[in-house]
Amino acid sequence: MSGATAFLVFLVAQRLGELWIARRNTARLLARGAVEHGAKHYPAIVALHATWLAAMAWFGWDKPVHPGWLAAFVVLQVLRGWVLTTLGERWTTRIIVLPEPVVMHGPFRLIPHPNYAVVVAEIAVAPLVLGLFWVALVFSVLNAALLFGIRIPAESRALAPCRR
Numbered sequence: 038m039s040g041a042t043a044f045l046v047f048l049v050a051q052r053l054g055e056l057w058i059a060r061r062n063t064a065r066l067l068a069r070g071a072v073e074h075g076a077k078h079y080p081a082i083v084a085l086h087a088t089w090l091a092a093m094a095w096f097g098w099d100k101p102v103h104p105g106w107l108a109a110f111v112v113l114q115v116l117r118g119w120v121l122t123t124l125g126e127r128w129t130t131r132i133i134v135l136p137e138p139v140v141m142h143g144p145f146r147l148i149p150h151p152n153y154a155v156v157v158a159e160i161a162v163a164p165l166v167l168g169l170f171w172v173a174l175v176f177s178v179l180n181a182a183l184l185f186g187i188r189i190p191a192e193s194r195a196l197a198p199c200r201r
Contacts, residue, residue, distance in 0.1 A: 040102035041167055045094050048163060052090065058121075059130040066126070066133045074132040075191035078183070082130070085183060089160060089176045097167030106165040113158050119144055120152045128152075132192050139199045150192075153184055 038046075067073070121128050123143030127135070144151035160180045164172035 039099065041097055041100050044102060044107070044163075044166055045090075045098060048093070049090060052086065056130065059128070062126050062129045063131055063133055066129065066135060069135060071133045071135045072195075074134060074195035075188065076131070078187045078191065079131055081183060082188065085176070085179055089164075089172070089180075092172045092176070093164055093167060093169060096172060097164070097169050100167040100169070103166055103168060106162055110159070110162050110166055113155055113162060116144070116151070117155045117159075120155060124152075132188075132195050134195045134199060137199060139196050150189060153189060157181070157184065 063073075120143070123145065124140055127133075127140065139145075148154060157177070157180060161173045161177045164170070164176070
């Protein structure tokens with residue numbers, strides 16, 4: 038298996054594992070009285086990520102792996118792990134809000150929306166691991182439009198009562 042193929046298999050396996058964890062956490066949160074917000078835009082987020090993965094697989098399966106970008110990606114995975122472990126069972130890919138105070142420790146005490154910061158960086162860095170500059174650029178622009186135009190405002194509105 039080439040380095041590019043191994044990298045792509047890792048990305049797909051990681052995303053599928055995260056969807057499994059997110060689905061489990063969503064069910065648990067809803068059972069505890071949480072409410073979902075912004076469900077209408079969720080399919081667009083799934084489509085963006087699926088298309089991003091497909092573009093990398095289609096155009097990058099036979100490309101060389103760039104070690105510097107791979108190192109940056111590994112650092113992002115450490116940060117991703119920090120965010121996920123900080124949120125624990127409250128982490129999900131949807132906007133699911135419990136009527137309790139928001140998490141304000143770990144990376145959340147340093148920057149707002151650390152999970153989105155990691156995702157923004159990953160959308161750019163992962164294609165660069167395979168030398169796919171245009172994939173990084175196109176999907177970074179699309180992701181920014183979705184995150185900053187729809188997702189983050191929806192999440193901020195949903196969490197506002199929990200910040201008081």
